[in-house]
Amino acid sequence: MxxxxxxxxxxxxxxxxxxxxxxxxxxxxxxxxxxxxxxxxxxxxxxxxxxxxxxxxxxxxxxxxxxxxxxxxxxxxxxxxxxxxxxxxxxxxxxxxxxxxxxxxxxxxxxxxxxxxxxxxxxxxxxxxxxxxxxxxxxxxxxxxxxxxxxxxxxxxxxxxxxxxxxxxxxxxxxxxxxxxxxxxxxxxxxxxxxxxxxxxxxxLAKHGLTREQLVDVAILCGTDFNEGISGIGPKTALSEIREHGDLWAVLDDRGVYIEHGDRIRELFLDPPVTDEYDFGTEISPDIDAARAYVTEEWEIPAEEVARGFERIESSVVQTGLDEWT
The missing domain is CATH 3.40.50.1010 (5'-nuclease)
Incomplete structure (x- = not known):
């Protein structure tokens, strides 16, 4: 969309x-x-x-x-x-x-x-x-x-x-x-x-009186990264059609049109491939010297081009206490 x-x-x-x-x-x-x-x-x-x-x-x-x-x-x-x-x-x-x-x-x-x-x-x-x-x-x-x-x-x-x-x-x-x-x-x-x-x-969802599934259906009718939309359907028309017919399939049936892989596209938004195998802390303790050396020495970025950025990172960590967060 x-x-x-x-x-x-x-x-x-x-x-x-x-x-x-x-x-x-x-x-x-x-x-x-x-x-x-x-x-x-x-x-x-x-x-x-x-x-x-x-x-x-x-x-x-x-x-x-x-x-x-x-x-x-x-x-x-x-x-x-x-x-x-x-x-x-x-x-x-x-x-x-x-x-x-x-x-x-x-x-x-x-x-x-x-x-x-x-x-x-x-x-x-x-x-x-x-x-x-x-x-x-x-x-x-x-x-x-x-x-x-x-x-x-x-x-x-x-x-x-x-x-x-x-x-x-x-x-x-x-x-x-x-x-x-x-x-x-x-x-x-x-x-x-x-x-x-x-x-x-x-x-x-409340603004438009939709469920999340219906919002996805509206998007599919307009077009997403995974499909082209139906010709002549923009967001206002899609909203009206979904409100009237209830879901994507009923709209397509009423119009006599077809979206290839429509069921798979819908599933990609509603049940996409994700993982819960992640673990991260929120203590931030940047190694500024090592990072600076990596950028300027190993990858040859002129030191003056990144000096201010590293100064801001170092200063903000001290000021906000990011390295003490848990």
Missing amino acids: GNADLRSLAALEEVGFDEVAGSVVAVDAHNWLYRYLTTTVKFTAEDVYTTEAGEEVANLLGVVQGLPKFFEHDLVPVFVFDGGVTELKDDEVAERRAARERAEERKQDAEERGDAVAAARLEARTQRLTDVIHETTRELLRLLDVPIVEAPAEGEAQASYMAARGDVDYVGSEDYDTLLFGAPYTLRGLTSKGDPELMDLEAT
Whole structure:
């Protein structure tokens, strides 16, 4: 379902950081990291995050720049990483790959005509989370003592499951699909400027008089990461149809249309592959010296590029007493 569609349905409100301070947040790592990766690449010279061997590790800059806001606002992040991609998402993955390839071609054209601004903007669109990015991100988080959970499939599904169990207080994601995965509360914009935005599942359901199953059905009618929507159906029409007919199947029968793998897509949201085999503490005792050496010496990021980020992490740990949390 398009972000705009789900946003138009979601119960959202701005909350102050003081209202969520002291909380544990399960962060959709792929979502968060990709956002910082593309932003870093867009606004940072390529030689800053490229090693002599040609490895690009803009992610290390993103982690050091993005983590401090959690600590400064007395939040413990638990990064939840994606596992395998479900086969039903193959089409979306293929489309994203094709979009990157198109952006790469346009970037090369921009470079050839000497348009550095356009080339820099398009460079951000060509980014993908490589094995090196995954490995170095996990190692940097380990050195900073930030908890990590490995999901069997979708990271946002695992994070939502952890929140629904009460093992974390919030999910942290820019995606709206956490509603469909059953996250009671999602915080958006955690590391953006200003205060975060709270998305409330129960308030969303009450607002529209829906069950969670019906909300998922509305999303499937509009289109999700796993399927295209029904032509001519947007969120308002989908809501009306589900209210009138009760569920996805009755709507499809009434319209005489079909959604391939509809039952499996519905199950992916309502009963996704998740694990309860995770264990993490909330004591944060980062090894700043080791983390700094890892970034600047092993991966050749100029020290001045990450100095302020590490200073903020070190200062916030002392100020908020994160290393004494239990």
